[in-house]
Amino acid sequence: MYRVLVALDTDKDRALAQASMIESLPAATEEVSAILAHVFQDNPEGQSIPQLDxxxxxxxxxxxxxxxxxxxxxxxxxxxxxxxxxxxxxVDLICLSGRKRTPTGKVIFGSVTQSVILGTDRPVVTVSPDR
Incomplete structure (x- = not known):
């Protein structure tokens, strides 16, 4: 079994791009197990992960x-x-979809995608909703 951590936020287009990439993996329906992951930083509505768009x-x-x-x-x-x-x-792979930010924006606000790529030895794939 090939395990993929799918790091998701609330953006539908980024999420669907990630789903499409995973579905395109060889033997995805037989060999891939995805972990749909979300890290809450602020959750005033008290939502759980299946409730996120x-x-x-x-x-x-x-x-x-x-x-x-x-x-x-x-x-x-x-x-x-x-x-x-x-x-x-x-997991065998981490799947992310980053936001488009300028270099200045990354310095000011940080980049989860960049931090994950630099902080792990596991393969990371990033997808864009524009792909």
Whole structure:
């Protein structure tokens, strides 16, 4: 079994791009197990991961295509929590979809994608909703 950690936020387009990439993996419906992960930083509505828009769209896509998945949610600093989840679940791949930011924006606001790529030895794939 090939395990993929899918780091999701609430953006539907980024989530669907991630789902499409995973569905395109060889033997995705037989050999891929996805972990739909979200790191809560602020959750005033008290939502759980299946209630998030981006996650719901990926789950629906995987239900339709037959890709196996499970949910994983935690809270804290996204990059370090995603790396910890990847280690905990011993995943083969981390799938991210970054936001388009200028170099200045990355310095000011940081970049979860960049931090995950630099903070893990596991393979990381990034997808764009524009792909």
């Amino acid at each position: 981006g996650v719901r769209h990926v789950a629906d896509a995987f239900d339709e295509s037959g890709v196996d998945y499970e949910y994983y949610e935690t809270s804290g600093e996204p990059a370090s929590e995603l790396i910890a989840a990847a280690d905990e679940h011993d």
